[in-house]
Amino acid sequence: MPRYMLDTNMCIYLMKNQPESVARRFAKCYVGDVVMSAITFAELEYGVAVSTNPKRERKNLSSLIEDIPVMPFDEAACVAYGPIRLATRDAKKDALDKLIAAHAVSLNLTIVTNNERDFAKYPSVVMENWLA
Numbered sequence: 001m002p003r004y005m006l007d008t009n010m011c012i013y014l015m016k017n018q019p020e021s022v023a024r025r026f027a028k029c030y031v032g033d034v035v036m037s038a039i040t041f042a043e044l045e046y047g048v049a050v051s052t053n054p055k056r057e058r059k060n061l062s063s064l065i066e067d068i069p070v071m072p073f074d075e076a077a078c079v080a081y082g083p084i085r086l087a088t089r090d091a092k093k094d095a096l097d098k099l100i101a102a103h104a105v106s107l108n109l110t111i112v113t114n115n116e117r118d119f120a121k122y123p124s125v126v127m128e129n130w131l132a
Contacts, residue, residue, distance in 0.1 A: 007113035015060040080106040
C-alpha cells in the first residue's frame with residue numbers, strides 16, 4: 001500500500017532540480033510507497049505541452065512515472081472532494097490542489113508538498129515537506 005502522494009511541485013522538483021533533501025527522503029521509501037495522483041499527472045502533461053523543450057520534458061516525465069505510479073482518480077476520491085471543497089469554497093484559485101488533496105485523503109496517504117500553507121486549509125489532509 002502506498003504511503004505518500006507527491007504534489008505537483010514535488011514532481012517538478014524531482015524532474016528538474018533533483019534536490020538532495022528530496023532524493024535522500026525518496027531513497028528511504030520502498031518501491032510502491034510513493035505515488036502521484038492522476039490530477040498531478042495531468043498537470044505535468046500540461047507542463048510538457050507548454051515547454052520550450054517538450055522532448056526533454058517528455059523524457060523527464062516518462063522517467064518519473066517509471067518510479068512513481070499514477071493513481072486513478074476514482075469514486076472514493078470524488079466522495080472525499082465534497083468536504084474539502086465545502087471547507088474552502090471561497091478559495092477559487094486552488095481547484096487542482098483540492099482535487100489532489102481529496103485523492104490523498106481517499107487513499108489515506110500523506111501529501112508531500114512544498115505548498116504547505118494551501119494544503120493546511122483542507123480537512124483531513126496529512127502532509128510533509130521533504131524540502132524543509
